[in-house]
Amino acid sequence: MGLGRALASDDVLKYMTNHSKQNTALIIGASRGLGLAMAAEYLTRGWNVTATVRGDGRTELHDLADSADGRLTVEKVDITVPEQVAALRARVASTAFDLLFVNAAITNGDVQVTEVSTETFNRVMVTNALSPIRVVEALQDVVPPTGTIGVMSSTQGSLTRNDRAGYEVYRASKSALNQLMRSFAARHAHDPRTMLLLCPGWVRTELGGPAALLTIEESVPGVVDTIEKHAGEGGLHFVNYQDQVVPW
Ligand SMILES: NC(=O)c1ccc[n+]([C@@H]2O[C@H](COP(=O)([O-])OP(=O)(O)OC[C@H]3O[C@@H](n4cnc5c(N)ncnc54)[C@H](OP(=O)(O)O)[C@@H]3O)[C@@H](O)[C@H]2O)c1
Numbered sequence: 356m357g358l359g360r361a362l363a364s365d366d367v368l369k370y371m372t373n374h375s376k377q378n379t380a381l382i383i384g385a386s387r388g389l390g391l392a393m394a395a396e397y398l399t400r401g402w403n404v405t406a407t408v409r410g411d412g413r414t415e416l417h418d419l420a421d422s423a424d425g426r427l428t429v430e431k432v433d434i435t436v437p438e439q440v441a442a443l444r445a446r447v448a449s450t451a452f453d454l455l456f457v458n459a460a461i462t463n464g465d466v467q468v469t470e471v472s473t474e475t476f477n478r479v480m481v482t483n484a485l486s487p488i489r490v491v492e493a494l495q496d497v498v499p500p501t502g503t504i505g506v507m508s509s510t511q512g513s514l515t516r517n518d519r520a521g522y523e524v525y526r527a528s529k530s531a532l533n534q535l536m537r538s539f540a541a542r543h544a545h546d547p548r549t550m551l552l553l554c555p556g557w558v559r560t561e562l563g564g565p566a567a568l569l570t571i572e573e574s575v576p577g578v579v580d581t582i583e584k585h586a587g588e589g590g591l592h593f594v595n596y597q598d599q600v601v602p603w
Contacts, residue, residue, distance in 0.1 A: 379405070380393075380403075381452040382407070384457065387415060388558075389555055390406065393458065393575055403426045404426065405450070407431060430447070435481055437489060453498075453501070453502045453586070460487075462479070466522075483528035484528045484532040488536065488539060491504055500547045501548075505550070506536055511526040540591035549590065552593040554593075558574045580598070581598040
């Protein structure tokens with residue numbers, strides 16, 4: 356049976372239904388590091404992926420797209436620019452994503468808060484706390500009731516676990532992110548979608564630094580396994596890459 360004939364038949368409706376079951380992820384901040392590796396991991400698991408870079412230059416994500424048989428779409432957004440977030444929302448509006456995952460963040464290093472300029476404090480807070488939640492607010496409609504909305508947090512954002520300071524502004528930005536995500540979840544108390552704050556462990560990336568305990572390969576499959584384990588569960592969870600609960 357030719358495709359033209361099939362397109363008019365019930366058989367093809369079944370065919371399209373089966374093929375539309377392919378999972379889709381939208382990963383924000385995937386030019387390098389953990390976001391890039393998450394995009395690669397989801398492709399390996401058969402998902403269709405849309406992932407973002409921020410600049411105009413070519414990145415490893417573009418190289419990955421070249422070898423992904425059309426299953427990886429590269430989009431552009433700087434999460435600190437609301438107009439760019441709105442434009443991204445408009446571009447992806449017709450796609451339903453099983454996963455929206457906001458990975459992007461920055462660090463200002465291991466600096467005591469007393470040494471930090473107001474400008475740096477604002478930049479880290481706006482990038483790591485305000486902007487991810489704005490992305491979640493702006494893009495949440497592309498995630499169906501069965502989907503997951505995830506944000507990369509950090510155990511550094513745990514108030515309970517902070518008994519030795521260090522990375523004080525980065526730490527505070529992740530605590531603020533967690534709090535904002537809790538507010539989002541509280542405002543969507545009857546929302547069936549799963550919401551996750553994920554800690555990937557301490558990983559050797561540009562942000563994690565060369566002394567970090569884990570390689571990207573040791574972290575990211577666990578991050579993705581953890582997201583998959585919680586799929587369809589509902590509620591808000593703060594967990595690490597081994598699906599261990601992180602205390603608030
Ligand atoms: N590595 C660790 O040990 C560790 C531990 C705990 C949590 N985390 C979290 O894991 C996530 C990924 O970290 P990573 O280690 O992979 O860091 P990374 O290698 O420095 O990568 C950061 C990513 O975020 C993007 N990004 C930064 N600011 C952005 C903005 N304003 N708009 C859009 N994209 C932006 C970067 O894009 P550009 O290439 O354009 O800069 C890059 O793709 C972060 O949320 C981080 O806080 C990491």
